Amino acid sequence: MLTNGFDQSYLIGDKGAFGEVYWGSLGGTQVAIKVMHGELTAVKRRQFVIEVNTLSRVHHANLIQLIGYCDEGKRCILVYPYFAGGSLHSRLHKRVGVRGAAPPPPLTVSQRMSIILQIAEGLRYLHCGANPRVIHRDVKSSNVLLSDGGDGSLQVVLADFGTAAIAQNVFETGHESMVKTCQLAGTRGYIAPEYVLRGRLTAKNDMFAFGVVVLELMTGKPAILRQSLVDDDFQALAEWVRGFSQRPNMYAILGTIVDPCLRSVVETNVVVRNMVMDVVNLGMACSQEEDEQRPIMSSVCDRLTVILSEAKGRGI
Numbered sequence: 001m002l003t004n005g006f007d008q009s010y011l012i013g014d015k016g017a018f019g020e021v022y023w024g025s026l027g028g029t030q031v032a033i034k035v036m037h038g039e040l041t042a043v044k045r046r047q048f049v050i051e052v053n054t055l056s057r058v059h060h061a062n063l064i065q066l067i068g069y070c071d072e073g074k075r076c077i078l079v080y081p082y083f084a085g086g087s088l089h090s091r092l093h094k095r096v097g098v099r100g101a102a103p104p105p106p107l108t109v110s111q112r113m114s115i116i117l118q119i120a121e122g123l124r125y126l127h128c129g130a131n132p133r134v135i136h137r138d139v140k141s142s143n144v145l146l147s148d149g150g151d152g153s154l155q156v157v158l159a160d161f162g163t164a165a166i167a168q169n170v171f172e173t174g175h176e177s178m179v180k181t182c183q184l185a186g187t188r189g190y191i192a193p194e195y196v197l198r199g200r201l202t203a204k205n206d207m208f209a210f211g212v213v214v215l216e217l218m219t220g221k222p223a224i225l226r227q228s229l230v231d232d233d234f235q236a237l238a239e240w241v242r243g244f245s246q247r248p249n250m251y252a253i254l255g256t257i258v259d260p261c262l263r264s265v266v267e268t269n270v271v272v273r274n275m276v277m278d279v280v281n282l283g284m285a286c287s288q289e290e291d292e293q294r295p296i297m298s299s300v301c302d303r304l305t306v307i308l309s310e311a312k313g314r315g316i
C-alpha cells in the first residue's frame with residue numbers, strides 16, 4: 001500500500017474526531033485511509049467496531065463501502081474507496097481543490113438536486129431497506145462524499161457510520177421505534193432537538209440532519225451561522241431559513257435566500273424557482289422542531305421524484 005509512510009502530503013480533508021484521512025494506492029486503486037490518532041479510548045474503540053459492523057451489513061450505491069480494516073493492538077485503520085470530489089462540506093463552503101487540483105466550479109442546481117436525491121436514497125435504504133434497520137446519527141455535509149460519475153454527473157455516498165445505531169433494540173422496542181439513550185452523538189447544527197433534550201433516538205433524528213443538509217445545499221450556508229465576530233453567538237441554519245418562511249413574500253425573495261451563485265438562475269427561470277422553492281420547503285419540513293411532524297425518508301424520496309419530474313417536464 002502506498003501512502004509514503006503516512007506522509008503529511010498525503011493527508012486529505014480536515015482532521016476528524018476519530019483520526020486523519022490519507023490518500024493511498026492499493027493495487028492501482030485509489031483509496032482513502034482513515035488512521036486513528038491519539039490514544040485508543042473506549043469511545044474510539046466503540047466507533048471503530050460500529051463502523052466495521054455496520055458497513056459489513058449495509059450495501060447500497062449511496063453508502064460508502066469498507067474495503068478493509070486493520071485492528072492491531074492500539075492501531076485502528078479503516079480503508080475506503082477514494083472519492084476524488086472530497087466532502088460536500090468542502091465543496092460548498094471551502095471551494096478548494098482536492099489534493100492540489102484547481103478549485104471545482106460551484107455546484108449547479110441540477111447537481112444539487114442529484115446530491116439531495118442520492119443522500120435521500122442512501123437514508124431510505126438504511127431506514128427501510130436494511131435488515132436490521134439503521135439510524136446513521138451523524139448525517140452532515142462533511143460525511144457526504146462526492147466523485148465524478150462521468151458526463152458531469154456526480155456519484156454521492158454517505159460516510160462515517162461510527163455512531164450508527166443498528167437495530168432491533170432501536171426499531172423494535174414496541175415504543176413506536178424509539179429508544180432513550182444517554183450517550184449523545186452527532187454534530188452541532190445537525191442534532192435534532194428531541195435528541196438533545198430528551199435523548200429520543202429515532203430515524204426522525206436523521207430526518208432533521210438531512211433537512212439541514214438540504215438547506216445547506218440550497219443556501220450555500222453552513223449548518224450554524226455565526227451571528228457576531230466577537231461573541232460565541234450562533235444561529236442554526238434551519239432557524240434562519242424559517243425566519244424567511246414567516247414572511248408573506250418568501251417566494252418573491254427566494255433569490256436572497258439561495259446560494260449567491262444560484263441567485264440569477266432562480267430570479268430569471270420560473271421553473272428553477274419553483275423547484276428550488278419546493279426543495280427549500282422540503283428541507284424546512286424535515287428540519288422542523290417537532291419530530292412527529294417531520295416526514296419519513298420514503299415520502300421524501302417520492303416527493304423529490306415528483307419535484308424533479310415536474311421540472312423535467314417543463315424543460316429543466
Ligand SMILES: Nc1ncnc2c1ncn2[C@@H]1O[C@H](COP(=O)(O)OP(=O)(O)OP(=O)(O)O)[C@@H](O)[C@H]1O
Binds near residue numbers: 012014
Ligand atoms: N473516502 C474518502 N474519499 C475522499 N476524501 C475523504 C474520504 N473520507 C474522508 N475524506 C475526507 O477527509 C475528511 C475528514 O473525514 P473525517 O470523517 O475523519 O472527519 P469529518 O467528517 O470532517 O468529521 P467527523 O470526525 O466529525 O466525522 C472529510 O471531510 C473528507 O474531506
Ligand SMILES: [Mg+2]
Binds near residue numbers: 016142143159160
Ligand atoms: Mg466524517
